[in-house]
Amino acid sequence: MEKILLIGAGALARDFIDIGSADKFVAAYVDPEFAKTDTVDGLRILTNWQEAVKLATHYALAVSSMVHRERARVIAADAGLKPASPLISPLARIARTASLQQGCVVGHFVAIGPSARLGLDCMVMHGVVVGHDSCVADNVVLCAGVSLGGYVKLGARSFVGTNAVLAPNINIGSDSYIAAGAACLRDAPSFSQLIGNPAKRMPLS
Numbered sequence: 271m272e273k274i275l276l277i278g279a280g281a282l283a284r285d286f287i288d289i290g291s292a293d294k295f296v297a298a299y300v301d302p303e304f305a306k307t308d309t310v311d312g313l314r315i316l317t318n319w320q321e322a323v324k325l326a327t328h329y330a331l332a333v334s335s336m337v338h339r340e341r342a343r344v345i346a347a348d349a350g351l352k353p354a355s356p357l358i359s360p361l362a363r364i365a366r367t368a369s370l371q372q373g374c375v376v377g378h379f380v381a382i383g384p385s386a387r388l389g390l391d392c393m394v395m396h397g398v399v400v401g402h403d404s405c406v407a408d409n410v411v412l413c414a415g416v417s418l419g420g421y422v423k424l425g426a427r428s429f430v431g432t433n434a435v436l437a438p439n440i441n442i443g444s445d446s447y448i449a450a451g452a453a454c455l456r457d458a459p460s461f462s463q464l465i466g467n468p469a470k471r472m473p474l475s
């Protein structure tokens with residue numbers, strides 16, 4: 271039985287507490303600067319990493335900031351915690367031939383198409399569509415309403431803002447930042463920032 275430390279206690283984490291129920295997690299870790307309460311939706315909040323990692327065997331990332339995600343993932347892994355089994359809303363539809371690696375969290379009304387692949391620790395918020403045969407690398411965040419056409423390739427640690435669209439067959443390199451509502455119609459290299467419709471590439475500051 272996995273004892274999962276849910277990393278985060280904000281809006282995103284609360285959705286996953288609701289999906290998994292507080293019983294699925296042993297605690298949520300939250301940075302002291304954000305901690306305002308002892309519990310959230312029935313789940314204990316811890317602000318001390320040492321205490322938090324001792325309680326758990328696994329972790330799940332439910333924060334959207336890439337900086338916080340990476341920091342938390344390294345602390346959890348150094349403490350020997352493994353990514354939890356995928357946490358998937360019962361209202362999501364995952365094709366039988368799609369695959370999700372450990373640590374993925376998938377919200378309500380998500381559709382993941384045939385033969386699509388998601389890497390480790392991906393966060394897929396409500397209403398996302400991942401088209402058939404798309405390949406999403408490790409630790410990617412897809413915010414609510416994002417739509418990936420078929421055969422899209424999306425590099426590791428990329429962040430895709432709310433309601434962005436990635437056209438079929440495009441290839442976006444790792445560590446990219448796609449703005450809310452962007453319509454990405456062309457390939458882009460790693461460390462791209464893509465904004466607007468059609469999306470323009472800006473240097474990532």
Ligand SMILES: CC(C)(COP(=O)(O)OP(=O)(O)OC[C@H]1O[C@@H](n2cnc3c(N)ncnc32)[C@H](O)[C@@H]1OP(=O)(O)O)[C@@H](O)C(=O)NCCC(=O)NCCS
Nearest residue numbers: 334395413414430431432433448449450451452465466467
């Ligand atoms: C792209 C983004 C990072 C820019 O943030 P920022 O650097 O603070 O930018 P600003 O708000 O100062 O805006 C700078 C300019 O970019 C424009 N702009 C900002 N975001 C934009 C967007 N998503 N699409 C198109 N234009 C955008 C602004 O209108 C402004 O234009 P102007 O200089 O002509 O007035 C941000 O707007 C964004 O899209 N973040 C994603 C948020 C998200 O999806 N969060 C989900 C949380 S789960």
